[in-house]
Amino acid sequence: MGxxxxxxxxxxxxxxxxxxxxxxxxKNLVGEIIGVGRTEGNLKKAKELGVIDQYYLxxxxxxxxxxxxxxxxxxxxxxxxxxxxxxxxxxxxxxxDVGSVKLGFLIEVENxxxxxxHFVGTHPxxxxxxxxxxxxxxxxxxxxxxxxxxxxxxxxxALDKVVELWRQTGSDVIIMDPARHDRILSAISHLPHLIAxxxxxxxxxxNNVEEDVxxxxxxxxxxxxxxxxxxTEMWRDICLxxxxxxxxxxxxxxxxxxxxxxxxxxxxxxxxxxxxxxAKYLRDNMNx
Amino acid sequence: MGxxxxxxxxxxxxxxxxxxxxxxxxKNLVGEIIGVGRTEGNLKKAKELGVIDQYYLxxxxxxxxxxxxxxxxxxxxxxxxxxxxxxxxxxxxxxxDVGSVKLGFLIEVENxxxxxxHFVGTHPxxxxxxxxxxxxxxxxxxxxxxxxxxxxxxxxxALDKVVELWRQTGSDVIIMDPARHDRILSAISHLPHLIAxxxxxxxxxxNNVEEDVxxxxxxxxxxxxxxxxxxTEMWRDICLxxxxxxxxxxxxxxxxxxxxxxxxxxxxxxxxxxxxxxAKYLRDNMNx
Numbered sequence: 403m404g405x406x407x408x409x410x411x412x413x414x415x416x417x418x419x420x421x422x423x424x425x426x427x428x429k430n431l432v433g434e435i436i437g438v439g440r441t442e443g444n445l446k447k448a449k450e451l452g453v454i455d456q457y458y459l460x461x462x463x464x465x466x467x468x469x470x471x472x473x474x475x476x477x478x479x480x481x482x483x484x485x486x487x488x489x490x491x492x493x494x495x496x497x498x499d500v501g502s503v504k505l506g507f508l509i510e511v512e513n514x515x516x517x518x519x520h521f522v523g524t525h526p527x528x529x530x531x532x533x534x535x536x537x538x539x540x541x542x543x544x545x546x547x548x549x550x551x552x553x554x555x556x557x558x559x560a561l562d563k564v565v566e567l568w569r570q571t572g573s574d575v576i577i578m579d580p581a582r583h584d585r586i587l588s589a590i591s592h593l594p595h596l597i598a599x600x601x602x603x604x605x606x607x608x609n610n611v612e613e614d615v616x617x618x619x620x621x622x623x624x625x626x627x628x629x630x631x632x633x634t635e636m637w638r639d640i641c642l643x644x645x646x647x648x649x650x651x652x653x654x655x656x657x658x659x660x661x662x663x664x665x666x667x668x669x670x671x672x673x674x675x676x677x678x679x680x681a682k683y684l685r686d687n688m689n690x
Numbered sequence: 691m692g693x694x695x696x697x698x699x700x701x702x703x704x705x706x707x708x709x710x711x712x713x714x715x716x717k718n719l720v721g722e723i724i725g726v727g728r729t730e731g732n733l734k735k736a737k738e739l740g741v742i743d744q745y746y747l748x749x750x751x752x753x754x755x756x757x758x759x760x761x762x763x764x765x766x767x768x769x770x771x772x773x774x775x776x777x778x779x780x781x782x783x784x785x786x787d788v789g790s791v792k793l794g795f796l797i798e799v800e801n802x803x804x805x806x807x808h809f810v811g812t813h814p815x816x817x818x819x820x821x822x823x824x825x826x827x828x829x830x831x832x833x834x835x836x837x838x839x840x841x842x843x844x845x846x847x848a849l850d851k852v853v854e855l856w857r858q859t860g861s862d863v864i865i866m867d868p869a870r871h872d873r874i875l876s877a878i879s880h881l882p883h884l885i886a887x888x889x890x891x892x893x894x895x896x897n898n899v900e901e902d903v904x905x906x907x908x909x910x911x912x913x914x915x916x917x918x919x920x921x922t923e924m925w926r927d928i929c930l931x932x933x934x935x936x937x938x939x940x941x942x943x944x945x946x947x948x949x950x951x952x953x954x955x956x957x958x959x960x961x962x963x964x965x966x967x968x969a970k971y972l973r974d975n976m977n978x
Contacts, residue, residue: 478959527908547906582900589896590907594914597885600947602969607942608877612870616976618835619878620815625913626882630973634966641954641962652951654895656944659888663940666929671766674929678922681890685918688904 407469411436415448419474420538423453425571438464448535473499478639480507484514493518504580506643520560523551531631548573551580588647598630695757699724703736707762708826711741713859726752736823761787766927768795772802781806784848792868794931808848811839819919836861839868876935886918
């Protein structure tokens with residue numbers, strides 16, 4: 403299926419939005435790409451890099467006469483943005499998001515959109531700890547999974563187009579229930595980020611007692627905490643909008659850490675090693 | 691300072707022992723390298739790879755007439771090994787270990803060794819999640835820190851020789867009090883490993899409820915859990931021998947994770963983001 407959008411507007415031209423724009427340009431999926439955001443410096447840079455053709459600081463203007471709107475800002479902003487732009491959206495246009503959470507805004511956004519404007523939730527599971535358009539690149543989505551989360555309200559034709567859009571990026575597209583999406587992501591993505599932030603906070607505490615701790619960290623520690631360099635605003639939003647699943651995941655993790663701690667306290671080497679072995683077995687059998 | 695050991699015996703020819711042997715060969719720091727271990731297959735392989743010259747399965751025989759003994763087995767084995775080999779150790783010889791923990795065995799080992807045999811605790815902060823001699827390589831220690839933990843009992847000449855040995859591997863040698871070593875390592879190394887094991891255990895729990903969770907993990911998750919593939923026996927030992935510092939580090943971490951959880955529960959985005967920012971700032975300023 404061939405797709406073409408005459409005009410596409412990216413709200414938030416960062417790592418994800420910028421990388422998607424690069425693919426759309428390269429593959430001629432769009433006629434013109436409009437960028438919009440809060441920071442003119444970043445938009446200027448996006449234009450200089452050829453990622454977008456034109457930019458606005460005013461979101462309403464930016465969506466005029468556009469066929470495809472990409473919400474690529476922190477998830478907490480979606481409802482406000484839709485509220486702002488709804489009078490300007492063209493009938494027949496498609497709005498997608500690329501957020502790590504779905505349930506927290508999906509129903510509200512669907513209800514806000516005018517009749518004839520189609521929303522499709524999407525989540526490319528790709529990214530690095532870096533942010534901004536300077537970090538974007540053409541191959542970001544290559545071989546990555548992209549979860550698309552239709553609801554009973556989702557327009558079938560719009561869904562097909564959006565699936566094709568993500569396929570064109572090289573993503574492996576998966577259709578999934580939004581609630582299941584949020585539970586899965588809370589476990590494999592949101593929880594590890596929270597752990598990384600908490601671990602670095604812990605090392606800072608310990609550094610106040612045991613001077614210069616950080617200078618002894620090796621590659622393992624640096625790999626382990628790399629995700630603590632991610633956008634704090636994005637992660638704040640994800641945590642608030644996926645509250646219940648994340649708290650559930652934290653509680654399960656706390657239980658498992660407590661198990662290990664009890665084995666150590668009781669000097670139960672056999673019990674401890676059993677848990678380690680279970681983890682090692684699973685990790686060894688994971689795709690690298 | 692030039693150093694030369696006529697004969698060196700490595701007890702445990704794995705990633706660390708094997709890599710150290712490779713450096714000693716390459717730089718002509720030793721005349722002959724003897725390997726000893728539990729698994730003949732691994733020792734055969736070490737000989738085939740040219741990492742060692744000869745091997746024994748009997749530890750006592752392996753240390754006969756040797757000038758330098760490297761303890762490179764899991765830390766819980768050190769006391770037993772020293773008990774076994776003490777009658778065979780040559781006067782003037784040096785024994786070093788390469789373990790991640792010191793206090794748990796140091797005094798006992800020092801007291802067990804015959805007069806004139808010198809112990810020096812060393813810890814190269816290097817390694818990968820892989821084990822066995824097949825994973826060893828010449829450059830493992832290049833640019834890594836190596837902490838050396840003398841005590842009031844340590845022989846000055848032996849210490850100088852051991853410092854030079856590690857310098858020859860390309861390590862950045864640091865002299866440190868053993869208690870401080872154990873506290874620092876509990877924070878930057880032992881805690882992250884426990885967290886990685888507990889996280890993978892958690893994902894397995896969640897996988898029982900939410901089918902196929904693991905297939906949605908991206909690079910971030912795989913980096914984050916790579917260390918859960920480490921040797922379970924080695925990590926069991928480290929946990930038991932550094933019990934108090936590790937429990938202290940776990941408790942500090944639990945406190946920090948609980949803080950994040952409370953902010954999420956109370957939907958306090960500002961408080962949450964403050965903690966994230968503190969972590970991001972520290973991580974961004976860490977050497978990559």
